[in-house]
Amino acid sequence: MYKIVKKEIFCESIKLMEVQAPHVASSAKAGQFVIIQIDEKGERIPLTIADYDRERGTITLVFQEVGKTTMYLGTLEVGDTLLAVAGPLGHPSEIENYGTIVCIGGGVGIAPIFPIARALKKAGNYVISIIGARTKEFLFWEDRMRSVSDELVVCTDDGSHGRKALVTEPLREILEERGEEIKRVWAIGPAIMMKFVAKTTEPFDIPTIVSLNTIMVDGTGMCGCCRIELQDEVKFVCVDGPEFDGHKVDWDNVLARLVIYREQERLALERWLEQTQRKTAVGA
Ligand SMILES: Cc1cc2nc3c(=O)[nH]c(=O)nc-3n(C[C@H](O)[C@H](O)[C@H](O)COP(=O)(O)OP(=O)(O)OC[C@H]3O[C@@H](n4cnc5c(N)ncnc54)[C@H](O)[C@@H]3O)c2cc1C
Ligand code: FES
Missing domain, CATH: 3.40.50.80 (Nucleotide-binding domain of ferredoxin-NADP reductase (FNR) module)
Structure with missing residues (x-):
């Protein structure tokens, strides 16, 4: 499990989360990303490693809420956990002294x-x-x-x-x-x-x-x-x-x-919103 240790809200749809993921933080380089999964029923989504702290063993993710998974992620708070954080993935940026x-x-x-x-x-x-x-x-x-x-x-x-x-x-x-x-x-x-x-x-x-x-x-x-x-x-x-x-x-x-999965993405979001509202109504 990967604990969220910090959350910042830049605006209603853009949020930052610092997540404990020592195995990623220890080797992350500029340009790489992770694939996260919130829970066992969740889909896997890629997010770029916006920053990392090797000593604290954390990575920083900044995401925009555009659909079901990013909106669900946005509801999590400090202390909540992610089921999986796979990475660092992808080739790092080619950093040289170009001028x-x-x-x-x-x-x-x-x-x-x-x-x-x-x-x-x-x-x-x-x-x-x-x-x-x-x-x-x-x-x-x-x-x-x-x-x-x-x-x-x-x-x-x-x-x-x-x-x-x-x-x-x-x-x-x-x-x-x-x-x-x-x-x-x-x-x-x-x-x-x-x-x-x-x-x-x-x-x-x-x-x-x-x-x-x-x-x-x-x-x-x-x-x-x-x-x-x-x-x-x-x-x-x-x-x-x-x-x-x-x-x-x-x-x-x-x-x-x-945009090839736009219809499926719309349905997934609609279903998630319905379930969330139902849970809120039952809990109220
Ligand atoms: C290597 C990589 C790094 C990424 N890094 C970041 C990041 O740091 N921060 C961040 O906010 N997002 C990032 N993304 C995009 C992010 O993965 C998607 O926004 C996310 O998967 C959407 O999932 P969802 O279920 O919330 O929305 P969905 O239901 O999947 O999609 C909702 C709407 O967003 C559109 N959409 C879906 N995926 C993308 C996409 N990849 N790009 C643009 N529009 C999309 C769909 O067409 C649809 O209209 C990255 C993608 C890749 C491949
Ligand atoms: S995400 Fe499946 S081939 Fe790249």
């Missing part, structure tokens, strides 16, 4: 970009970070991102905090002004954001790494659920990723596969 790099985090993607920006800064890179969210309410870790960045641009879609822009706008300006200097771009966020980041950097021929958040089931390369197409090859995000060259990803395929 000047740009790290982009969109929405809940700010959490997974943080350890990558921190590792790149520690390796001696000049780190320009861009973080963005729909509104001020959905922004978090601005201070943490500032602490690991040489420059930080903060954007919101509606201008309620920082600059009123999508993350691709400051990115385009940076590339136009100092394209030669930028050696690599990392982007984590909604698939549509990563697609447009890759489209923005493509004409400048700047290697662009994206972390794909496909649907996953087994996390071992066997079920095929996280299959993606990269130009002429097929890869599995759980064992070959989660990071890929954003210029090679078939984005239409990624976006289409993300």
